[in-house]
Amino acid sequence: MESTETFYWSDGRAPIEDLDEVSTVRVYGMASAMLGLQYCWAVQNGWATSVLLELGLSKRWVAAAWLAGPLAGLVMQPLVGVVSDRWRGRLGRRCPFVWGGALGTAAALLAFAYASAVARCLPGVSALAVAMIAFWSLDFSINAVQAALRALIYDQVPAARQEGGNGALAFYTAAGTIVGYGLGGARLNGRLLPSGWFATDAQALLVLGAVLVLVSAAVTVAASVSRDRQRTEGDVADALTAAAADAKTSVQQMQQRWREAAATVRAAPHPFWHVFLIQLFSWFAWFALFVYASSWFGVEVYGGEPHATPDSAARRRYDTGVRQANRAFAAQNVLAALYAAALPHLPCELGSWHSCTIKYLFAQLVQAAALLLMPLLGANRAWLATALLISLGVPWASTMTLPWAIVGRHVQSAAYRSDAGLYAATLNASQCLSEILVSVLGAGIVRGDDGGGVPDRQWVLLLLGGVSAAVGAGLVAVYRVS
Known part of the structure; x- marks a missing residue:
């Protein structure tokens, strides 16, 4: 008879589900948020600089704008990693950060797409300022999702299948990039999309990205939450109370x-x-x-x-x-x-x-x-x-x-x-x-x-x-x- 190993969290919480009982379909479901993230990266790489320059950013500051990515990685990834390791709630310890980061990513994409319209509603704020804030927020939000998603695969995919779990992430990485670059090289307004829906192709790409990142993150949460959920008596309210207490530390x-x-x-x-x-x-x-x-x-x-x-x-x-x-x-x-x-x-x-x-x-x-x-x-x-x-x-x-x-x-x-x-x-x-x-x-x-x-x-x-x-x-x- 085969023996199975039951894993316990090191802080004494109840065991998580048997990690050997996870199908390939579910692994790909868990990893699906990477599709939306990589689409966002591709669109950002292809269009962000031109949008910023159009809004008045000096070319000498373009490189400084792009430092958002590595700086966001250095700040957000360890922060989300440490906090999610200790998080308790009905959605588990990783899923809240996947979903919260996805909401932040979608908001940043929409703010970047409609920077001029947002600026008109904020007296004294330029469209470039709105776009820069959205641009940096986008990198920080994407890194939050990525950190939680990587840790989720570590948590929920057994050791013997880690290569396959990370293969699913790589598949979505490639697929999201292909879709992003493919649509980025196409004429959307008046061709693939009805004329008048969006002011520019860049705006259309960014809005589509907001939708895709939310849908793909929702699939990840749906596929993961039952395994990621911690079997404790605490709930989200307890987690928020603990978080508030931590803020006063x-x-x-x-x-x-x-x-x-x-x-x-x-x-x-x-x-x-x-x-x-x-x-x-x-x-x-x-x-x-x-x-x-x-x-x-x-x-x-x-x-x-x-x-x-x-x-x-x-x-x-x-x-x-x-x-x-x-x-x-x-x-x-x-x-x-x-x-x-x-x-x-x-x-x-x-x-x-x-x-x-x-x-x-x-x-x-x-x-x-x-x-x-x-x-x-x-x-x-x-x-x-x-x-x-x-x-x-x-x-x-x-x-x-x-x-x-x-x-x-x-x-x-x-x-x-x-x-x-x-x-x-x-x-x-x-x-x-x-x-x-x-x-x-x-x-x-x-x-x-x-x-x-x-x-x-x-x-x-x-x-x-x-x-x-x-x-x-x-x-x-x-x-x-x-």
Whole structure:
């Protein structure tokens, strides 16, 4: 007769449901909020800068606006992780944060879409100010949902299926990105949508995003709440009362709580820190690609100039290159979705090397090779540049699954389970630190003219990304994480 293990929360609360009793359909239901989040990221990447510039933001401050993402990750992910680890209520400990963050995300999207209308209702407040507040609020809200969602998968998916659980997240990551980029490249007003519904295509995309993020989060809550619910006598009122009491806690007590959290992180299993370091190098490469690839396509691959007059040949070449990069990103995410679905079913053990280690190493090597080759391409090599960008779908799927699955396995034990949210948030901090580093280095390496012109030397950041990914591959081989 097979034995089953019953898990208890470390603070003595009643056991959660048997983690082995979870279907694949339910796992995908739990992960569905990632679909809305990634759609929002794609629309933000494709449209936010142009909207901010249109509202009057100086080009020199665009980079500062985009620091919202990594800063939000550093603040919100550990905060939500720590608080949700100790939350009690009828909706469980993670679902309230998934739903609350989704409401905040939808509100921020709508405020960003209708910034001018909101500003007209607030005397003395400019549309740009409303848009900037909404832009930063969007990043903070998305990170709140993401932190709770990662921890939810750690909580509710058994250790043996962590790779599959994180594969579901990667599938939705790719699907949301494909939908976001696909709609972002289409003419919506008067074509896909009736004329007059929205003032601009950007507004339509943002409103659709608000709807999608609420619907996908609702599916996550519906699929998770019965498993996430804590079997205690407390309810939401008790949780709110406890939260109000916490708000009155002295500074010394709060400092003590953070010291305890820091001590918990320091006591993490060794594989956690191995993965943290690998992610630090891998994500440097990813963020460099996301920030500079499209412009690099337009300037270096197609020989265009973004500040040329709109009808000039140079400007047409640049726009063609940027559109080609977006099509390549869409194809990359199609490949990532397919590979993420197949990844848990690809056995590839080699001697003493674990299957997960080989998959991880292969992904890092592909990422490094593609980014090291891209800066070496000259003009008229668009087909090769496109192929390299699409090939990065393999490491992208792996980056979204394997590191989280490895950490998930190691925090499933009784010694670490109650702090799963904190570990998920800390792992995400490795990505945020890399993003900040790319922003700082990019400001010094990539320069534009006084008119905010096209940055040159973008290839240097891509090259550094390739080197960083290669270092990550070396660390996978040394640590043999699995």
